[in-house]
Amino acid sequence: MRAIILAAGTGSRLRAHTELPKCLLTLGDKYLVQHQIDALVTLGVDDIHVILGYRSDDVARVLPPHVHRHVYPGFADTNNLWTLAAFATLLSGTCVILFADVWVDSDAVRDLVNTEAEIAVLADGRACLEGTMRVLAQGERLVDLGSHIAVEQGDGNFIGIARFSARAASALGECIVDRVRRGELQQSYYTSVIPELPVASPALIVWMGGRRWIEIDCEDDLRKAHRLPIASSTPAPAVPV
Numbered sequence: 001m002r003a004i005i006l007a008a009g010t011g012s013r014l015r016a017h018t019e020l021p022k023c024l025l026t027l028g029d030k031y032l033v034q035h036q037i038d039a040l041v042t043l044g045v046d047d048i049h050v051i052l053g054y055r056s057d058d059v060a061r062v063l064p065p066h067v068h069r070h071v072y073p074g075f076a077d078t079n080n081l082w083t084l085a086a087f088a089t090l091l092s093g094t095c096v097i098l099f100a101d102v103w104v105d106s107d108a109v110r111d112l113v114n115t116e117a118e119i120a121v122l123a124d125g126r127a128c129l130e131g132t133m134r135v136l137a138q139g140e141r142l143v144d145l146g147s148h149i150a151v152e153q154g155d156g157n158f159i160g161i162a163r164f165s166a167r168a169a170s171a172l173g174e175c176i177v178d179r180v181r182r183g184e185l186q187q188s189y190y191t192s193v194i195p196e197l198p199v200a201s202p203a204l205i206v207w208m209g210g211r212r213w214i215e216i217d218c219e220d221d222l223r224k225a226h227r228l229p230i231a232s233s234t235p236a237p238a239v240p241v
Contacts, residue, residue: 001113003045004090005036006190007100008053008075008083021055022216023100024062027225031062032216036098039106043113049090050100051083081190085180091173092166097190099160103225105211109161112206118165119194119203121145124213125156131217133158133191135205142203144195156205159213162191171197 011022023033030038033050040048049068052059053075060069070090072083084097096113104122112122121142123135134154136143145158164172175193179185185192194203214225 001045001094001096002047002049002090002092003040003096003098004084004087005033005048005050005098005100006080006083007033007050007059008056008072008080009100010054010076011101019055021059021100023059024055025216025222025225027103027228032103033059033100034062035103036100037064037067039104039109040096042106043110045096045113049087051087053083078186079188081176081185081188081192082180084190085173085176088173088177091164091169093169094166095164095169097162097164099215101217102160102213102215103228104159104161104213105208108159108206108208108211108213112161112163115163115204115206117163117204118168118199118201119162119197120206121162121191121194121203122159122208122213123156123205124159124208126208126210127157128152128154129157132215133160133189137205140204140207142194142205146189146192156207158191159208160215162194165199168197168199171199 007023024031037048050063051070051072053072056071070087072086108122112120128134128151130151133145133147134149135145135156135158136149137155176190216222216225
């Protein structure tokens with residue numbers, strides 16, 4: 001199984017607090033991206049690719065040697081649909097795609113990795129939050145997802161990690177490359193096209209079931225993240241600010 005971590009963005013809403021990319025924020029004694037990579041390796045996912053952009057050299061410096069690095073130069077002008085489309089050849093075989101600004105309990109990631117659905121996304125149904133992507137659901141079936149869903153209408157929050165079967169990954173690659181060729185969706189997330197992908201079975205939601213997660217999008221999120229009881233054994237190396 002392949003994992004693709006989307007880490008090209010600038011993290012503009014945190015700029016007043018730090019100039020670092022969000023994936024280089026520390027939780028416990030590791031960088032956020034290290035937490036993600038360690039969780040994937042523990043689950044047997046060893047074909048890991050990180051798509052870099054903002055301060056790519058700094059991020060690349062902390063990545064383990066076995067992790068593949070890719071640099072997207074248009075990170076300042078487009079969102080991650082275009083980022084992922086630039087490396088659509090990676091969308092072959094079963095894939096897990098992660099936003100780089102989320103920490104998720106590893107048991108929830110395991111449930112997602114082990115699902116047999118063609119498309120599956122992690123979501124938390126406890127509450128709908130502002131500043132996140134919401135989901136519309138019918139039980140475990142995903143109807144729609146995105147920030148266009150009103151908080152009062154959503155059934156939960158998308159957690160930023162999705163799994164695609166080989167067929168669904170190929171369909172995703174074809175769809176986003178086509179949108180880029182037409183000059184569309186420059187400021188969209190790749191997830192915006194999930195509801196229209198031509199797959200045999202509907203996309204499913206893997207519910208968090210009360211397990212912990214945090215998306216770090218602003219300074220308040222960062223304060224909450226630092227209060228989480230996250231422990232690790234590998235110190236984070238220094239990165240110049």
